Amino acid sequence: IKGLSAGYGRIPVLHGVECNVHDNEILGILGNNGMGKSTLLKTVMGIISPTSGTILYSGQDVTRMKPGPRAQYGMGYVPQGRGIFPNLSVLDNLRMGVVGHGLDEEDTIRDIVLDFPRLENLLDRSGGTLSGGEQQILALARCLISQPDLILLDEPTEGIQPSIVQEIIQILLELKKSSNLSIILVEQNLEFIASLSDRVHVIRRGKIAGEVPHENISDPKVIHEFLGMQDN
Numbered sequence: 001i002k003g004l005s006a007g008y009g010r011i012p013v014l015h016g017v018e019c020n021v022h023d024n025e026i027l028g029i030l031g032n033n034g035m036g037k038s039t040l041l042k043t044v045m046g047i048i049s050p051t052s053g054t055i056l057y058s059g060q061d062v063t064r065m066k067p068g069p070r071a072q073y074g075m076g077y078v079p080q081g082r083g084i085f086p087n088l089s090v091l092d093n094l095r096m097g098v099v100g101h102g103l104d105e106e107d108t109i110r111d112i113v114l115d116f117p118r119l120e121n122l123l124d125r126s127g128g129t130l131s132g133g134e135q136q137i138l139a140l141a142r143c144l145i146s147q148p149d150l151i152l153l154d155e156p157t158e159g160i161q162p163s164i165v166q167e168i169i170q171i172l173l174e175l176k177k178s179s180n181l182s183i184i185l186v187e188q189n190l191e192f193i194a195s196l197s198d199r200v201h202v203i204r205r206g207k208i209a210g211e212v213p214h215e216n217i218s219d220p221k222v223i224h225e226f227l228g229m230q231d232n
Contacts, residue, residue: 001055004017004054007051008048013206017208030188030193033188038080076144078143089125090130136168183196200217
């Protein structure tokens with residue numbers, strides 16, 4: 001991501017963001033509300049068009065590409081609020097994740113349920129009847145069922161009970177190890193982002209304000225100092 005600026009209409013939000021994520025790496029993006037975290041993910045996925053800058057993915061310039069083709073290239077997105085289809089069953093939500101990717105539906109769904117065993121007994125349930133944590137697991141599974149190389153994960157712990165937060169941490173660490181998965185993780189939960197991230201960038205007023213050293217990711221004092229630092 002090079003010199004990326006974007007916003008909503010005439011309201012600028014991102015101002016020349018520069019960052020990158022490596023193969024099999026989890027990059028955390030930490031920041032207070034309104035700093036541009038979700039806008040960054042939406043711009044990387046193509047939901048928001050940038051006003052300047054470039055986005056390169058595996059050597060391919062995807063800056064002006066629509067979300068569908070980006071998904072075909074191996075990018076996946078789990079939005080804040082999960083974005084499942086509440087009136088569809090869990091099984092049909094998973095089917096929606098397979099569409100357009102040329103995968104065998106039955107085999108792919110069987111494999112994803114092995115990765116997310118909590119869903120096995122919920123396949124006939126409507127998505128809207130699930131708990132917040134179960135909906136988040138479904139949203140992750142629906143994203144990962146298309147076998148992306150990179151997922152953009154926006155505030156996954158919001159409104160979720162601690163036991164499922166720990167379950168999601170274990171799922172993501174196992175998938176990163178087994179699938180060579182890269183993740184850009186936007187989060188405000190310090191414990192969650194520290195448990196998963198190889199590196200953490202702090203975003204402030206639409207700019208990357210700094211990178212937290214790995215040895216300090218779990219130190220709340222250091223994090224708060226970064227969150228309060230002035231823009232360069």
